[in-house]
Amino acid sequence: MEFHALHDAPFIFPNDAHPVWSIMIVLYPYITGMVAGAFVVSTMYHVFHREALRPVARLAVVTSLCLGACATLPLLLHLHQPLRALNVVVTPSPTSAMAGFGFIYSFYMLVLLIDVWLIFRPAIVERAGTATGAWRGVYRALALGVVEITPRAAEIDRRLVYALSMIGIPAACVLHGYVGFLFGAIKANPWWSTSMMPVIFLTSAIVSGIAVLMLLYLFLCQRSDMEPDAECVRSLSRLLWMFLLLAVVFEAIDILHVAYEREEEWHVIRALLSTQLRFSYLTLQIVIGSILPLLLLPLPAFSGRLGAGFRHSIAGVCAVLVLVQVAAMRWNVVVGGQLFSKSFRGFVEYPVDWFGREGLLAAAVVLAMPMVLLWGAMQLLPVWPPSLESESGAKT
Amino acid sequence: MSLFELPILPTLGAAAAGGCASGGCSSGGCGTGGCGSAQAERTSENSRREFLKTATTLTLGAMSLTLLPGVTAGDDMLPLPPPGGDGHAPAAKPMYGFLIDTTKCIGAGKCLTACRVENSVPEGQSRTWVERYVHYKDGRVEVDLVPETGYAGSGEVQPAAEDVLRAYFVPKLCNQCVDAPCNQVCPVHASIKSPEGIELVDTERCIGCGYCVQACPYGIRFMNHDTGVADKCNWCYHRVMRNEQPACVEACPTGARVFGRIDDPDSEISRRLATVPTNVLKQHLGTLPLTRYVGLTDEVT
Numbered sequence: 001m002e003f004h005a006l007h008d009a010p011f012i013f014p015n016d017a018h019p020v021w022s023i024m025i026v027l028y029p030y031i032t033g034m035v036a037g038a039f040v041v042s043t044m045y046h047v048f049h050r051e052a053l054r055p056v057a058r059l060a061v062v063t064s065l066c067l068g069a070c071a072t073l074p075l076l077l078h079l080h081q082p083l084r085a086l087n088v089v090v091t092p093s094p095t096s097a098m099a100g101f102g103f104i105y106s107f108y109m110l111v112l113l114i115d116v117w118l119i120f121r122p123a124i125v126e127r128a129g130t131a132t133g134a135w136r137g138v139y140r141a142l143a144l145g146v147v148e149i150t151p152r153a154a155e156i157d158r159r160l161v162y163a164l165s166m167i168g169i170p171a172a173c174v175l176h177g178y179v180g181f182l183f184g185a186i187k188a189n190p191w192w193s194t195s196m197m198p199v200i201f202l203t204s205a206i207v208s209g210i211a212v213l214m215l216l217y218l219f220l221c222q223r224s225d226m227e228p229d230a231e232c233v234r235s236l237s238r239l240l241w242m243f244l245l246l247a248v249v250f251e252a253i254d255i256l257h258v259a260y261e262r263e264e265e266w267h268v269i270r271a272l273l274s275t276q277l278r279f280s281y282l283t284l285q286i287v288i289g290s291i292l293p294l295l296l297l298p299l300p301a302f303s304g305r306l307g308a309g310f311r312h313s314i315a316g317v318c319a320v321l322v323l324v325q326v327a328a329m330r331w332n333v334v335v336g337g338q339l340f341s342k343s344f345r346g347f348v349e350y351p352v353d354w355f356g357r358e359g360l361l362a363a364a365v366v367l368a369m370p371m372v373l374l375w376g377a378m379q380l381l382p383v384w385p386p387s388l389e390s391e392s393g394a395k396t
Numbered sequence: 397m398s399l400f401e402l403p404i405l406p407t408l409g410a411a412a413a414g415g416c417a418s419g420g421c422s423s424g425g426c427g428t429g430g431c432g433s434a435q436a437e438r439t440s441e442n443s444r445r446e447f448l449k450t451a452t453t454l455t456l457g458a459m460s461l462t463l464l465p466g467v468t469a470g471d472d473m474l475p476l477p478p479p480g481g482d483g484h485a486p487a488a489k490p491m492y493g494f495l496i497d498t499t500k501c502i503g504a505g506k507c508l509t510a511c512r513v514e515n516s517v518p519e520g521q522s523r524t525w526v527e528r529y530v531h532y533k534d535g536r537v538e539v540d541l542v543p544e545t546g547y548a549g550s551g552e553v554q555p556a557a558e559d560v561l562r563a564y565f566v567p568k569l570c571n572q573c574v575d576a577p578c579n580q581v582c583p584v585h586a587s588i589k590s591p592e593g594i595e596l597v598d599t600e601r602c603i604g605c606g607y608c609v610q611a612c613p614y615g616i617r618f619m620n621h622d623t624g625v626a627d628k629c630n631w632c633y634h635r636v637m638r639n640e641q642p643a644c645v646e647a648c649p650t651g652a653r654v655f656g657r658i659d660d661p662d663s664e665i666s667r668r669l670a671t672v673p674t675n676v677l678k679q680h681l682g683t684l685p686l687t688r689y690v691g692l693t694d695e696v697t
Contacts, residue, residue: 011539013568013615014522020606020619080604080624087584087603098607099583187681188577188613342615344697345539 010346019338019350022358024074026334027366029179029201030208030327032071036172037209038064039112044239046119046165052235055228056217058119059383063213065116066373068109073366077357097182104178108171115164117142118157120381125149138380176205183333190265191272191337196254203247204326210240211322216374218316230308237301237315241294244322248290251329268344276339276347281332289325293318490592493658494572494631495665495674498691500652501565503528505546510647512544514632518621523629524569524644529695531561537695566696567653569644570595570616570629571677571685578608578617578628586626593686594633599625613678631655658686 184197
């Protein structure tokens, strides 16, 4: 499988000229990753009782739901026959990894939806009683007809949230590990075919979920003139640093393993990384997206001397850098894997369109959709935690 | 397994018999059989219970049907393989193979036009192509695609004969893998194997996800620009079923493409396979291609 493109005249197979999977397939694991990652953060509070994350626990679960609601959008935009999309769940092929998507996604979303409802039920019931006009009807509908909460019911809710979060953790892992498996199990492509792919996707998913939550939290605090909770930002920074380190280590192990063994696929990968992906992999993913935040994150994560404002600014910058890293990683995997022909004798180009169903504009809309949904959810539900007094009052 | 052999049907049959059987009324007509009111109430409760049982059975049965390979896509669209084993007559199922003799191909390009016309392949996409490998005396190896017009009519500048060490042509088409990755990954049974072992695309079922295109190690599959579904060489299955040769085989002027039954020891392909060493593309992937090559070199990928 010697890659000849750098030495001889390039030759690509006629059907390889245009990558089949577009930027929409880059967005799909990007969004799904954030879904899983944000949920993991919420479970840190609801299951593992990490009190420092209480300010973002509700935001995390709502963000996960809003992102999850849009996760299928890029797939539908990509499908050449979107009207047949439900065939995946109606006549799924048991041999296909992709056929599992409908079931895994539906199960996860169901768990998430019930989880969100239970977490917000006290607030919904309260508002069903206090709201006026049409809002009252909306909250009564959301309460599913139950408009009062007893202490016993609240306790049952709490236990259910705990149980659902416990179920949700493996579900979230499966949801994104499976996406990695989709790529990792393609033996035709030496850049994809690695058993590390699900692990890499999973860790980078958690990383992106933490990063998007940190960014949202800091942004929303700034917009509402709220002081971000220092312990929360510190805790998120620590988590982000730890999972980023894990993600980078897993990615490095994978590449180093192939590079050191120097089997035939290395010739393809080396050529790819030194030409087509030189900027998006080496510069964006490694230097800007990995090394820089790994060096900077200890400041907000571990330093006690720096001012809160400075630490939070660094944390915000790191969150952006990490989101760039994960986006670059998704791009490098999805698009990068299609930038060489299966002849292993030449590269192809992926011309990104501005317009069209799979263009940049559509991609921007897809990325903005979860944020629009989140804005809507925030109008409806109190994403900030109730004060300790009111909570203790509810329990008595 | 036909629908009538499914285990849910006896349950449905029992359910259809109603609550009477379980209610102790052998006549099967509680409502009209003069039972007391308590019994009528019990019967009504039983009916409800039976109804719920039936509804649950039906729902779960219908859901499980989607997971049964025998009820899924495509299977009903193809002739069933003749029975084999179980004391029946041995299967008369024909098995086909394809042999490419690179030593005979002259790069005429006739096969390419024949395929495009026969299968309405859109311009810019290919079900089959022919690669030309040119080994120069300075060690370079250059590969290009044979034009459909052949080199003679293409106007392309040809390498100088004195610079060339050797050159040969390698036609490419679907390898019809026994363990086909494209078939494995298709999420909706749109990649189906005919009883003769030929890999086909169900264009009515394909959702156009492109996963099969990614999974094919040989770059044979493509998303058809005109139809919006996956497309590939199927050895001209429609012609083969009429006992005709694939279009490319018929058009080849030198017999570089040989197609036939590999289960018939007297066929030309069987005789050639028995006497000439052959090879397959990307053997290390373990896809077990049915397309075999004579004279395959290491340069060919």
